Amino acid sequence: MSTEGRSETASSAPASALESASFVHLVARADGDALAASGLLARALAARETPYQVSIGRTVADRTDRVNDRDPTADDATIAVGAVDADVTRLETDDRPATLAALEVVRDLEASPDPVLALAGLVAAGVEPGAGECEWILEAARERELVERRPGLAVPSADPVGGCAHSTQVAAPWSGDPDATRAALDDLDVALDDPDSLADDDYRAIGSAVALDVVGDDRAVDAAAETIQRALRPYATPEHAFETVGGYADVLEATARTEPGTGAALAMGHDAHEPALAAWREYGRRAHTSLEGASTGRYDGLFVLGIDDGPVEAVARLAVSFRSPEPTVLVVAEDEAAIATRGDDALGATLEAITRDLKETGAAGVTYDSANRRGYLRYDPDVDQSTIIEIVRALR
Incomplete structure (x- = not known):
C-alpha cells in the first residue's frame, strides 16, 4: 500500500477529530512506539494550543477503562493508540508502527514533528531508520544536523x-x-x-x-x-539529551512499561x-x-522461561533475540506473561484466543495486549501457569 493512499484515508479521521476538538484525550499502548506516537500528537496539539491529556494503558482493558472513566463534552475527542473496546477514533496501527500513523496525522495538521522522537519510536517498533515509509523523517533529521551515523x-x-x-x-x-x-x-x-x-x-x-x-x-x-x-x-x-536514537528508543520502552508518567512527560x-x-x-x-535466573523449557516451536520477578516483555524480547532456540518465546511470572516472536506476525488474534481459552478454564483477572511480534497477559496470581503454557503451545 502506498504512503499516499494511507495519508488520504488512514490519517483523515484522527486529523479531523484533532482539528475540531476543544480537548483531546490520547490513550496509548504501553510501549516505546505508542509512547512516541502519543508524544508526536501531543506536541502538535500544544502547537495548536489545544488542551490535551495523555494516558498510558498496559492492556486493552486498562485503556478501555481510561476511555470510559471520562465524561467528555461534545467538543472533546479521544484518540486511541492501540486497541480499545470503545467507540473512539483510532490510529491505524494494526499492520505498521503507531509512530508512522502519528507522523501522517501531524503532517495533515500542518505541524512539524520532532524527527528524533519519531526515529526513536520507529526503532522501538523494530524499524530501521530510513527504511521504506520513514525515509523522509531520517532525511529531515539529517538536514537539520540532528543525527549523525557513528561507530x-x-x-x-x-x-x-x-x-x-x-x-x-x-x-x-x-x-x-x-x-x-x-x-x-x-x-x-x-x-x-x-x-x-x-x-x-x-x-x-x-x-x-x-x-x-x-x-x-x-x-x-x-x-x-x-x-x-x-x-x-x-x-x-x-x-x-540522549546520546543515540536507539538509546532513546530503549528509554521509551522502559518508561512506557515501568514509569508511564515519566515516559509520557519525556515524549x-x-x-x-x-x-x-x-x-x-x-x-x-x-x-x-531475570533472564539469567530463569527456568527454561523447550517445546516444538516454543521456548518457555519462568521468572520470579522482572519485566516480562523485556525478558521475552531478549530471549527471542539472543537465547531462544525456538522462534517463539513465552515468559511466565506470578501474575503476568509475555510472548515474543522472531516472525512478523501480528499477535492480536492469538492473544485474544489465549485470553478466551484461559477464561474458559475458570482463570480470573485475565487481560491482554498485543502488537507486532509481542504480546502481554495479566492474570490473578492463583492462575495455574502450566495451563497458560499448554494453551500457548496449542495456539502457536
Missing part, C-alpha cells in the same frame, strides 16, 4: 559502561552488571571514565568488543548475530531526562537478572 553501540547515556550494562538491546555474559561490564571493557585502550574524550576509534572498539561477547556467548543462538547488528553503528544525536518534550534514565537503568538491570 559504537546504541545507548542513551554518555557513560559507555553504564550504557552497555543496562541496554536491553544487548545480551552478553556481563549484561546487567556494571562491574562485570567494566571488567570486560577494561582491556580496551579506551578512557571509559572520560566520555567526552571518546573518538570514533574508541566507539568502534567498544562496539566490536560488545558484539564479540554477544555472539561468543555459549548460550547465544543464530539470531543473536543479526540482532546485535541493529544495535551497532547508531545514529548519534549530538544536540539531544511530550518535558524535562524528564534524569528520571527516565534512572527508570531505564533499573529496567535493564531487572531484565538481565
Whole structure:
C-alpha cells in the first residue's frame, strides 16, 4: 500500500477529530512506539494550543477503562493508540508502527514533528531508520544536523559502561552488571571514565568488543548475530539529551512499561531526562537478572522461561533475540506473561484466543495486549501457569 493512499484515508479521521476538538484525550499502548506516537500528537496539539491529556494503558482493558472513566463534552475527542473496546477514533496501527500513523496525522495538521522522537519510536517498533515509509523523517533529521551515523553501540547515556550494562538491546555474559561490564571493557585502550574524550576509534572498539561477547556467548543462538547488528553503528544525536536514537528508543520502552508518567512527560518534550534514565537503568538491570535466573523449557516451536520477578516483555524480547532456540518465546511470572516472536506476525488474534481459552478454564483477572511480534497477559496470581503454557503451545 502506498504512503499516499494511507495519508488520504488512514490519517483523515484522527486529523479531523484533532482539528475540531476543544480537548483531546490520547490513550496509548504501553510501549516505546505508542509512547512516541502519543508524544508526536501531543506536541502538535500544544502547537495548536489545544488542551490535551495523555494516558498510558498496559492492556486493552486498562485503556478501555481510561476511555470510559471520562465524561467528555461534545467538543472533546479521544484518540486511541492501540486497541480499545470503545467507540473512539483510532490510529491505524494494526499492520505498521503507531509512530508512522502519528507522523501522517501531524503532517495533515500542518505541524512539524520532532524527527528524533519519531526515529526513536520507529526503532522501538523494530524499524530501521530510513527504511521504506520513514525515509523522509531520517532525511529531515539529517538536514537539520540532528543525527549523525557513528561507530559504537546504541545507548542513551554518555557513560559507555553504564550504557552497555543496562541496554536491553544487548545480551552478553556481563549484561546487567556494571562491574562485570567494566571488567570486560577494561582491556580496551579506551578512557571509559572520560566520555567526552571518546573518538570514533574508541566507539568502534567498544562496539566490536560488545558484539564479540554477544555472539561468543555459549548460550547465544543464530539470531543473536543479526540482532546485535541493529544495535551497532547508531545514529548519534549530538544536540539531544540522549546520546543515540536507539538509546532513546530503549528509554521509551522502559518508561512506557515501568514509569508511564515519566515516559509520557519525556515524549511530550518535558524535562524528564534524569528520571527516565534512572527508570531505564533499573529496567535493564531487572531484565538481565531475570533472564539469567530463569527456568527454561523447550517445546516444538516454543521456548518457555519462568521468572520470579522482572519485566516480562523485556525478558521475552531478549530471549527471542539472543537465547531462544525456538522462534517463539513465552515468559511466565506470578501474575503476568509475555510472548515474543522472531516472525512478523501480528499477535492480536492469538492473544485474544489465549485470553478466551484461559477464561474458559475458570482463570480470573485475565487481560491482554498485543502488537507486532509481542504480546502481554495479566492474570490473578492463583492462575495455574502450566495451563497458560499448554494453551500457548496449542495456539502457536
